[in-house]
Amino acid sequence: MILNINNLAFSLLKVTIIGSGIAGSSLYYMFKKAGHNVKVIDPRIRRIFPSLIHSLLLVDKDVYLSKLALDFYKEFNIETKEFPSFTIGKIDEKLIKLWEEYGVKIEEKIIFNSKGIYAVGGDRLVYIKRMIDGVPIIKEKASVIKKGNTAIAKINDKYIESDIIILAAGPWNSQIFSVPTKSYYCWASLTLTQDSKLDRMFVYDYELNFYSRPFLGLGIRTAIIGDGETIEAKPCQRIKVDPEEVMTRARKRLGKLRVIYTSGEFCEGTPDMRPAYGRLLDNLYFIGGFDGYGAEVGPGVARLLFNFITKGEEDKDYIVDRFNGVKDFKIGKEPHEL
Template sequence: MKIAIIGSGIAGSSLYHLFKKSNDEVIVIDPRKRRIFPSLIHSLLLVDDDVLLAKKSLEFYREFNIPLKEYPSFTIGKIDKRLLDEWTEAGARIEEKYINWLNTEGIYAENGDRLVYINTMINNVPIIKMPAKITEKENKAIVTVNGKEISADLFILSAGPWNNELFNVKTKSYYCWASLSITEHAKLDKMFIYDYELNFYSRPFLGLGINTAIIGDGAIIEAKPGTKLKVDPYEVLNRAKKRLGNVTPIYTSGEFCEGTPDMRPMYGRILDNLYFVGGFNGYGAEVGPGVAKLLYEFIKSGKENRKYMLDRFKNVKDFSLGKEPHEL
């Protein structure tokens, strides 16, 4: 079977590896407009079935030897015991703990969080570095690159925030960003902080124990991918200072993410020969490979996970983006 994947981000790259392993012929088309960050957060500390997706993603990273670096995490805020049980079942080791330098109690976890060096996976996928165009004829997709039609048994649209520009799918793009900051506590470069009381996260920058961290969780800004936007880092940092002490932004940067009406991922078939995977809502490194695996199983065997199928939005005409689903 010949598969053409449009988009080589986390989902597209994952699908490339999955189909290549089953000896299918795979091509990937991507103009590479999007910046590839060296590392992203992978966490098992999500909500409900997303925990299982994150576990599937972690299994994928390990199977395909994508570099990972484990760090402990500290979650602040009220957390339902049911979620704590889910995190434990997924493999995290958790305990209630008071941390003096943060002056608060919370949930300390090991084996729950890590940085995944996602650029290794994406950069190792061979691509046709050009934009694709999708048109529809008799409920089938016709995909062209530079005016030439691409021949394939099936196509997969996995272009992230560009999905809605390439085909009419129920997603919207938005800007998500964070600030590399100088910090008062060097421990922040060796630990994740998820603060659901003050609404920010902090993650290691280099993981060397120097006085830096990447701090984020600003407001969602709906905009077309590629739009030039200016954000105020202190929208987040003023909240973070109340917990972390002095933090000074060095550099604020971001990229465009893709949200769905319920801020959950989706996958499925759009046309007879066109499939879709996306809507990762800012947490693609956690769930992207897991949802790609669901689509792979759907294509190969017809197996469905109804909670993530795209037809749940068939009656949705318009929507506004809500809160990212990894925020408790």
């Protein structure tokens, strides 16, 4: 069966989404609002953090994705809480102007005895667990079977009737179907701090290479600090990390820090460490490669995929076809950052 992508907007679809993380959940809300019949399959073996960072302070066109994501959160009443941020390091003037075009108010300040960019309106926590928990799921593992140039979604021995199937399983995508992504472990540490303002602001330090974000946002002496080494590994492997590698750098800027707890999850990267979406088979679509930036760019990429499926619109900067011919690659550094 070959679907005519230009006619999909005029008919109700049976949509099967594999994965109920940020991408799968965003697509569920979009397709459901448009009146389509949507099933979401997810065994829910991945930990869902209560809140994640959403930032407009990304690079180039990824700022546009982040704005699309913010529009999504507002459209579907996903709770967010805004905080100021302080960015240390060399920033191109064109990038500062781009952030200001998207509504971020910026001024130079000295904080932590360091000169940097103080931004208001660019950063927030998104209460992502509430969004994901609002999606009804079939709590099972799914598989995808290729038949000619079409795909069939299957749970155990049961086939799921679908007009389209969307692979949105994050680091599990490459285990379910052949896609140009790899999984890796990303982590951060909850810390006690000597400065309570760290629980009321974000810090992006591109000189010492760490970030700090509020834990609860109540002004208590805690913060979540990260940006350690990425560790390429398959999902659910046991990974042990030493947070001191990051803490040593962060202490140079923030003073005394004591690690309470270190935790992480598996992320998914593409060959160029940029998000990707597109069609893999006539009825099989893919979305992924968020590189730990799912809350920033995930709903934005989901909007691109939704428009691709229902309207035939294509954004070549993010289309998965750009990786045709790539056989292997190494996980690199996220180009969302400076």
